[in-house]
Amino acid sequence: xxxxxxxxxxxxxxxxxxxxxxxxxxxxxxxxxxxxxxxxxxxxxxxxxxxxxxxxxxxxxxxxxxxxxxxxxxxxxxxxxxxxxxxxxxxxxxxxxxxxxxxxxxxxxxxxxxxxxxxxxxxxxxxxxxxxxxxxxxxxxxxxxxxxxxxxxxxxxxxxxxxxxxxxxxxxxxxxxxxxxxxxxxxxxxxxxxxxxxxxxxxxxxxxxxxxxxxxxxxxxxxxxxxxxxxxxxxxxxxxxxxxxxxxxxxxxxxxxxxxxxxxxxxxxxxxxx
Numbered sequence: 001x002x003x004x005x006x007x008x009x010x011x012x013x014x015x016x017x018x019x020x021x022x023x024x025x026x027x028x029x030x031x032x033x034x035x036x037x038x039x040x041x042x043x044x045x046x047x048x049x050x051x052x053x054x055x056x057x058x059x060x061x062x063x064x065x066x067x068x069x070x071x072x073x074x075x076x077x078x079x080x081x082x083x084x085x086x087x088x089x090x091x092x093x094x095x096x097x098x099x100x101x102x103x104x105x106x107x108x109x110x111x112x113x114x115x116x117x118x119x120x121x122x123x124x125x126x127x128x129x130x131x132x133x134x135x136x137x138x139x140x141x142x143x144x145x146x147x148x149x150x151x152x153x154x155x156x157x158x159x160x161x162x163x164x165x166x167x168x169x170x171x172x173x174x175x176x177x178x179x180x181x182x183x184x185x186x187x188x189x190x191x192x193x194x195x196x197x198x199x200x201x202x203x204x205x206x207x208x209x210x211x212x213x214x215x216x217x218x219x220x221x222x223x224x225x226x227x228x229x230x231x232x233x234x235x236x237x238x239x240x241x242x243x244x245x246x247x248x249x250x251x252x253x254x255x256x257x258x259x260x261x262x263x264x265x266x267x268x269x270x271x272x273x274x
Contacts, residue, residue: 007054014057015043021064029071039064042112048212050266051114121264128185130194131201137265138215141222142182142194144261149183152254153229159247160236175232178225193218223267230258 022036039060046056119136126143127136182193190198197214200207233255237248262268 011053011057014061018061018064021068025067025071045115049115049118131198133201135215141265145183145222149179152257155250156233156254159251163236175228182222182225220270223270226258226262226267
């Protein structure tokens with residue numbers, strides 16, 4: 001808990017500094033207000049895509065400091081002019097602001113690059129058809145969950161039951177309904193966990209805030225399920241002295257796939273929210 005509070009304080013401090021620097025750019029150096037608005041949009045995307053906020057904000061701070069340095073250099077590089085309306089207008093027109101702003105904007109595309117990297121990481125997973133307007137991440141995540149259930153968990157479950165017998169059944173019987181709810185398609189082709197999400201996308205006018213909340217609920221539930229599956233596999237590998245080579249290989253393959261999903265979909269921290 002202390003570590004989480006420390007990180008939150010750092011994020012709050014970086015945000016405060018960055019916003020103050022943009023206010024200086026706008027108020028002191030007459031840079032366009034759109035620069036500040038663009039930062040706020042990138043920050044919103046960073047939160048939505050669960051980026052590493054400390055790394056993101058540190059890069060943004062470096063970039064806005066560069067913009068401040070460019071603005072200061074522009075003033076210092078301007079030759080002294082007579083204080084007349086014409087000379088003031090000339091400086092405003094002739095100063096190469098657009099090039100400087102473009103350079104700064106190129107350096108502050110950190111969030112965009114990470115979002116693209118995220119899309120590249122998850123595009124390898126199968127996807128399911130949910131709705132034409134469903135988020136790419138949701139289609140890929142539930143396609144991957146379906147793959148876990150179909151290609152890995154049946155074998156993993158059989159191996160674990162052989163190891164533990166009825167005791168394993170008593171200890172983990174509650175995981176099976178959640179696997180069916182999250183991973184197994186129903187008569188409409190969708191797992192039951194996506195029912196509310198699909199109905200919200202179908203409803204017109206669409207409540208996008210509610211759609212986003214439902215996406216977040218699905219992500220948290222998927223994270224919790226994958227962490228439980230991961231724990232079962234790890235425990236079996238640790239205590240499974242009676243496993244033959246093929247069984248150990250199958251368990252290891254399942255662990256690699258589940259580990260990759262948790263990492264690629266950035267679900268590690270979401271599993272703590274439930």
